[in-house]
Amino acid sequence: MPQTIGSTELTQMLRTAAARIRQNHEMLSRLDSFGGDGDHGTTMLRAMTILEKTLEKPAGDPKTLLTDIGWAVMGVDGGATGPLFGTFFTGMADPAAEAIDAGILAAMFEAGLLAVQGLTKARPGDKTMIDALVPAVEAVRAAAEAGDSITQALDKAALAAEQGADATKNMKATFGRAKNIGEKSIGNPDPGATSVSLIFRGFSEGVR
Ligand code: ADP
Numbered sequence: 370m371p372q373t374i375g376s377t378e379l380t381q382m383l384r385t386a387a388a389r390i391r392q393n394h395e396m397l398s399r400l401d402s403f404g405g406d407g408d409h410g411t412t413m414l415r416a417m418t419i420l421e422k423t424l425e426k427p428a429g430d431p432k433t434l435l436t437d438i439g440w441a442v443m444g445v446d447g448g449a450t451g452p453l454f455g456t457f458f459t460g461m462a463d464p465a466a467e468a469i470d471a472g473i474l475a476a477m478f479e480a481g482l483l484a485v486q487g488l489t490k491a492r493p494g495d496k497t498m499i500d501a502l503v504p505a506v507e508a509v510r511a512a513a514e515a516g517d518s519i520t521q522a523l524d525k526a527a528l529a530a531e532q533g534a535d536a537t538k539n540m541k542a543t544f545g546r547a548k549n550i551g552e553k554s555i556g557n558p559d560p561g562a563t564s565v566s567l568i569f570r571g572f573s574e575g576v577r
């Protein structure tokens with residue numbers, strides 16, 4: 370029997386992702402203080418607070434839920450983060466269905482990534498959130514094709530995102546504010562990629 374999820378599980382995934390960011394916002398701002406303006410944690414915290422508020426309303430179908438969340442997050446002021454993460458969620462809404470199986474979930478993450486890539490030319494290796502997002506999305510697709518359950522797929526995605534974020538330590542920033550410090554950005558992980566890894570770890574915990 371193929372495992373599917375709906376608005377209830379999506380809500381739980383998003384809530385757990387928000388909790389993960391909340392627990393780690395100080396670390397995220399510290400990471401942003403090396404090459405950026407040190408606000409990434411507070412901006413993410415604001416985004417997640419708005420996300421949680423949106424989730425208090427009765428959940429519609431997954432499409433409506435993700436569209437509402439995405440627009441709410443997009444409206445968060447404070448630089449690049451709100452639009453990038455908000456667009457990921459609105460992008461995910463497009464292929465969403467009432468009952469989401471692993472294949473549909475993979476299509477949703479791919480659509481989210483594609484939407485984000487419409488906003489930025491950053492590619493893997495540029496030391497941005499893309500370095501965690503691309504491996505996470507690819508992991509869900511590979512898991513879906515291997516016949517894994519959603520739980521297994523999200524486990525693999527969380528691991529892939531963490532590895533992707535970790536690999537940004539050795540990269541030189543060429544996008545966002547951190548590009549201003551160039552070589553000096555080497556040594557610490559990218560804050561946005563770290564946020565992506567926390568969000569996917571939250572998804573993986575929240576779906577259980
Ligand atoms: P800002 O840089 O505007 O202060 P934040 O500090 O909230 O925004 O977020 C910084 C993170 O956003 C970076 O670590 C990076 O992952 C991501 N980011 C910033 N600019 C871009 C971009 N042009 N393309 C992709 N990701 C970006």
Ligand code: MG
Nearest residue numbers: 405406408409
């Ligand atoms: Mg910043």
